[in-house]
Amino acid sequence: MSITASHISKTFGDFAALDKVSLHVPAGKLVALLGPSGSGKTTLLRIIAGLEMADEGSGHILFGNEDVSLLPPGKRGVGFVFQHYALFRHLSVAENIAFGLRIRKGPERPSKATITSRVQELLALVQLEHLGKRYPTQLSGGQRQRVALARALAVQPKVLLLDEPFGALDAKVRRDLRRWLRNFHDGIHITTLFVTHDQEEALEIADDVVILNSGRVEQVGSPQEVYDRPATPFVHKFLGNVNQILLPWEGIIQGTKVPVEENVAFVRPHDIELLRPETAQPGALATVLDLHAAGPIAKIAAKRTDGRGIIDIELPRAYFDQLNLREGDTILLRARLEPVCQTILVTKPPMT
Amino acid sequence: MFPRLKKHTVMPGFGMTLGFTLFYLSLIVLIPLSAVFIRAGGLSWHSFVDVAFSARELAAYRVTFLASLAAAMVNAAFGLVLAWVLVRYPFRGRRVIDALVDLPFALPTAVAGISLTAIYGKNGWIGRWIDPEGDMFLRFLSANGLLGDCTGYGFAGIRVAYTELGIFVAMTFIGLPFVVRTLQPVIEELEPEMEEAAATLGATRLQTLSKVILPELMPALLTGFALAFARALGEYGSIIFIAGNQPGKTEIVPLRILTKLEESNASAAHTPYAEATAVAAIMLVASFILLLLINLLQKWSRRHHAH
Amino acid sequence: MKTKNKKSSETGFFATLFTVSNSGEPQARRDPTWMRILLSIIAFSFLFGFLFVPLIAVFSEALSNGWRVYCALFIQEDALAALRLSLLTAAIAVPANVLFGVAAAWAITKFDFKGKSILVTLIDLPFAISPVIAGLVFVLIFGRHGWLPEQELGNFLAPLAALSRKAADAGFFEDIFRALTSWLDEPRIIFGVPGIVLATIFVSFPFVARELVPLMQSQGRDEEYAAITLGANGWQTFWRVTLPNIKWGLFYGIILCNARAMGEFGAVSVVSGKIRSETNTLPLHVEILYNEYNSAAAFAVASLLAMLAIVTLGLKSFVEWKTTRT
Numbered sequence: 005m006s007i008t009a010s011h012i013s014k015t016f017g018d019f020a021a022l023d024k025v026s027l028h029v030p031a032g033k034l035v036a037l038l039g040p041s042g043s044g045k046t047t048l049l050r051i052i053a054g055l056e057m058a059d060e061g062s063g064h065i066l067f068g069n070e071d072v073s074l075l076p077p078g079k080r081g082v083g084f085v086f087q088h089y090a091l092f093r094h095l096s097v098a099e100n101i102a103f104g105l106r107i108r109k110g111p112e113r114p115s116k117a118t119i120t121s122r123v124q125e126l127l128a129l130v131q132l133e134h135l136g137k138r139y140p141t142q143l144s145g146g147q148r149q150r151v152a153l154a155r156a157l158a159v160q161p162k163v164l165l166l167d168e169p170f171g172a173l174d175a176k177v178r179r180d181l182r183r184w185l186r187n188f189h190d191g192i193h194i195t196t197l198f199v200t201h202d203q204e205e206a207l208e209i210a211d212d213v214v215i216l217n218s219g220r221v222e223q224v225g226s227p228q229e230v231y232d233r234p235a236t237p238f239v240h241k242f243l244g245n246v247n248q249i250l251l252p253w254e255g256i257i258q259g260t261k262v263p264v265e266e267n268v269a270f271v272r273p274h275d276i277e278l279l280r281p282e283t284a285q286p287g288a289l290a291t292v293l294d295l296h297a298a299g300p301i302a303k304i305a306a307k308r309t310d311g312r313g314i315i316d317i318e319l320p321r322a323y324f325d326q327l328n329l330r331e332g333d334t335i336l337l338r339a340r341l342e343p344v345c346q347t348i349l350v351t352k353p354p355m356t
Numbered sequence: 357m358f359p360r361l362k363k364h365t366v367m368p369g370f371g372m373t374l375g376f377t378l379f380y381l382s383l384i385v386l387i388p389l390s391a392v393f394i395r396a397g398g399l400s401w402h403s404f405v406d407v408a409f410s411a412r413e414l415a416a417y418r419v420t421f422l423a424s425l426a427a428a429m430v431n432a433a434f435g436l437v438l439a440w441v442l443v444r445y446p447f448r449g450r451r452v453i454d455a456l457v458d459l460p461f462a463l464p465t466a467v468a469g470i471s472l473t474a475i476y477g478k479n480g481w482i483g484r485w486i487d488p489e490g491d492m493f494l495r496f497l498s499a500n501g502l503l504g505d506c507t508g509y510g511f512a513g514i515r516v517a518y519t520e521l522g523i524f525v526a527m528t529f530i531g532l533p534f535v536v537r538t539l540q541p542v543i544e545e546l547e548p549e550m551e552e553a554a555a556t557l558g559a560t561r562l563q564t565l566s567k568v569i570l571p572e573l574m575p576a577l578l579t580g581f582a583l584a585f586a587r588a589l590g591e592y593g594s595i596i597f598i599a600g601n602q603p604g605k606t607e608i609v610p611l612r613i614l615t616k617l618e619e620s621n622a623s624a625a626h627t628p629y630a631e632a633t634a635v636a637a638i639m640l641v642a643s644f645i646l647l648l649l650i651n652l653l654q655k656w657s658r659r660h661h662a663h
Numbered sequence: 664m665k666t667k668n669k670k671s672s673e674t675g676f677f678a679t680l681f682t683v684s685n686s687g688e689p690q691a692r693r694d695p696t697w698m699r700i701l702l703s704i705i706a707f708s709f710l711f712g713f714l715f716v717p718l719i720a721v722f723s724e725a726l727s728n729g730w731r732v733y734c735a736l737f738i739q740e741d742a743l744a745a746l747r748l749s750l751l752t753a754a755i756a757v758p759a760n761v762l763f764g765v766a767a768a769w770a771i772t773k774f775d776f777k778g779k780s781i782l783v784t785l786i787d788l789p790f791a792i793s794p795v796i797a798g799l800v801f802v803l804i805f806g807r808h809g810w811l812p813e814q815e816l817g818n819f820l821a822p823l824a825a826l827s828r829k830a831a832d833a834g835f836f837e838d839i840f841r842a843l844t845s846w847l848d849e850p851r852i853i854f855g856v857p858g859i860v861l862a863t864i865f866v867s868f869p870f871v872a873r874e875l876v877p878l879m880q881s882q883g884r885d886e887e888y889a890a891i892t893l894g895a896n897g898w899q900t901f902w903r904v905t906l907p908n909i910k911w912g913l914f915y916g917i918i919l920c921n922a923r924a925m926g927e928f929g930a931v932s933v934v935s936g937k938i939r940s941e942t943n944t945l946p947l948h949v950e951i952l953y954n955e956y957n958s959a960a961a962f963a964v965a966s967l968l969a970m971l972a973i974v975t976l977g978l979k980s981f982v983e984w985k986t987t988r989t
Contacts, residue, residue, distance in 0.1 A: 078894035090885035094907035104893035368897030374770040388800035441706040455980040462972035464926030466946040467965040471717040590793030593928035610795035
């Protein structure tokens with residue numbers, strides 16, 4: 005079931021956490037809500053869940069075609085996973101998962117046997133079959149996260165909402181668990197919206213990414229789209245490393261397609277071409293400041309000879325080795341002509 | 357004047373719980389307390405001063421205040437040592453000793469009162485050794501006793517029960533847990549690096565304790581001191597047995613309030629209860645000032661430790 | 664409450680005093696041995712003289728005339744009546760303050776509203792006030808010259824008395840309604856049980872709330888929100904999620920509240936007429952016996968209260984042990 009949020013605003017005192025935000029999550033997709041801290045992403049998620057209310061008269065939340073704006077969270081059919089899990093610490097794993105079913109009243113409550121088998125199913129689904137009797141404090145962070153997920157799924161929600169699902173985990177577990185979540189989603193196809201501040205995470209597992217900044221949506225698109233064709237300077241800066249090159253710069257040759265805002269050009273380090281000056285091709289001269297060649301990518305920092313800044317370059321290791329560079333060498337730089345970078349002339353005023 | 361929520365919330369029960377809280381608080385605490393000020397306000401300024409600052413009242417304020425101050429100071433000093441030993445010197449049976457610190461909270465004040473009186477009376481376990489009329493004192497420590505026979509000198513003896521000193525002893529007893537309990541968590545959370553840094557910079561242990569640790573504990577120590585002082589000011593049960601209650605000498609303020617109340621219950625005065633409420637109003641104002649001070653101290657303490 | 668350096672707490676007392684190294688604490692944080700000995704002696708003498716001796720003295724004085732006399736004191740009608748009244752008072756005051764404490768803690772920790780810090784300060788107010796004033800305020804309201812003296816209260820309650828009489832006449836819970844009717848006809852608050860209960864509620868007012876507020880603050884609101892998204896209503900959220908999480912804190916608050924309620928002397932002393940076997944609680948009974956120069960009897964009753972204090976301290980450490988052990 006799809007999620008549609010239209011024109012959602014939320015103010016805390018004078019501060020506008022969300023400013024007429026609209027968003028659509030197609031049915032069955034896994035969508036990331038990505039933004040820096042304070043961008044309003046968690047607030048938006050909590051409004052969709054019904055844990056917070058949008059400003060009065062500011063918009064609607066639809067699940068499918070049903071307007072759920074006025075429904076309490078328990079009636080919306082959402083599965084919500086909290087950043088710090090919020091597992092009930094006095095209940096065992098199995099009891100946590102069963103909670104949503106046990107509190108139902110009258111004919112809506114499944115029989116004990118049904119609940120038990122449903123809990124077993126969910127434990128198997130999140131691969132924790134043998135831990136049903138444990139208590140939350142006896143589990144690792146990754147296990148707790150999966151219990152929280154199973155608990156949210158037990159009530160058969162229409163949509164799944166995850167608040168920084170990997171935020172409290174360490175790097176290794178984080179990587180494993182997000183791959184696991186992607187596979188898991190491919191298995192059950194429930195419409196899922198998750199909040200994250202980690203670009204890598206969003207780009208790696210989401211079908212679509214919604215980028216939020218200062219309470220506004222900056223861009224919506226597939227991971228490839230948002231990375232390769234950032235709609236705004238913010239997105240450009242937020243996703244991956246980027247050189248902010250003060251213009252004019254001879255490295256940008258007539259016809260080169262790079263995004264430019266005011267007199268700053270945005271070029272990713274791997275989109276800078278590095279040549280020996282003796283090749284006598286068009287480009288700008290620079291001096292090598294620093295070389296790092298550990299791993300498959302070599303990183304070079306070079307100082308513009310006109311003294312207007314430093315440019316980062318990334319090269320494949322093999323090519324770097326071929327060049328045989330030393331600190332202090334003079335090199336020729338230019339923005340790549342390849343179609344990786346589309347021309348985006350940004351008309352928006354700069355962010356303050 | 358019902359407080360408004362800052363924002364809408366799905367958490368249930370705001371109106372019910374806050375409504376009940378305010379209703380109960382008003383009924384049990386606020387309205388009854390306001391009675392003191394309203395009744396005291398019924399007096400003219402002149403008669404208020406006459407009643408609240410008569411010679412006998414002034415003596416009561418004086419002895420209550422001074423004994424409370426002395427007791428709080430003794431508690432601050434010994435409480436600091438006790439808290440330090442309890443946290444830093446681990447030993448078997450620490451849990452029992454730790455629990456015993458709360459005895460003055462748990463033991464009814466009347467029980468403490470009669471027990472202290474018995475101990476410090478001239479036949480009591482301690483009294484017989486120090487009271488000028490105690491049998492052990494006369495036999496061993498007085499000028500006529502063993503000490504006098506051997507050296508020619510003797511102690512004068514100290515009377516505790518039924519004197520100002522008795523008030524001080526009872527106040528020390530009931531105020532003891534405050535300093536310990538305020539300091540304990542702060543000592544536990546002292547950063548070990550601070551002491552280690554001081555040691556690497558060449559400070560001796562005594563310097564570390566006096567120049568690094570003590571200043572760090574100061575806000576909590578002052579808070580504990582103020583709490584013990586406030587408790588001692590208002591204390592009644594444990595004191596009246598040991599104080600002797602001699603007019604103008606060992607009468608404490610709460611006793612004055614009670615006595616005045618009983619007098620006005622017996623007589624049909626023109627302004628009933630006025631005398632008792634006048635003294636009570638003075639005490640309440642003192643309590644409020646202390647409460648404010650304690651709140652400020654705690655705020656300071658929190659900021660001090662927030663870094 | 665637990666910190667790293669406490670893990671070594673099972674070493675012997677003298678062993679830790681005298682071993683210079685090889686203790687849980689790093690060298691830089693250890694006090695010199697002479698200081699450890701000196702401070703320990705000061706601390707334990709102070710504790711011994713001021714706490715241990717008074718506690719032991721209660722029992723010693725109580726038993727000064729032998730076991731037989733001691734035991735005989737407990738079957739005296741007056742003492743039993745005082746015990747009954749103390750229990751009754753606690754049985755009313757403690758649940759009332761629990762209800763209040765839970766409601767106040769819920770309002771304070773689960774919501775944000777203006778004036779919250781003032782509310783928290785006001786709840787602590789009874790701790791800052793002399794127990795004698797706590798008793799005085801109720802005399803000012805219900806006393807003979809008070810705002811709502813008992814005769815007026817009687818007129819005010821007359822319709823209720825009539826109703827209660829009808830219920831009793833109809834044979835509906837006859838005993839209870841007879842008793843209620845006779846109280847409503849001539850309501851007595853000061854110098855009566857209601858006054859004692861009111862004064863006790865006042866002095867034991869903050870215990871539960873001030874125990875629960877910091878606890879619930881530290882536990883946050885996420886578990887409640889999680890229950891709500893899973894479809895739980897308010898009561899289900901409270902009973903199934905919040906209450907199990909705060910049960911030890913609540914128990915702790917109840918123990919302290921009960922100790923104060925059973926042991927209060929000053930406030931109760933003001934409002935009670937100290938009428939034997941009618942408005943006499945255990946602490947008041949101690950005073951009466953003591954003032955009659957019946958010291959052994961006074962200490963016997965006092966020993967009962969001291970045992971209550973010991974049980975309170977025991978339960979309190981048990982809860983502390985239970986909650987720090989995770």
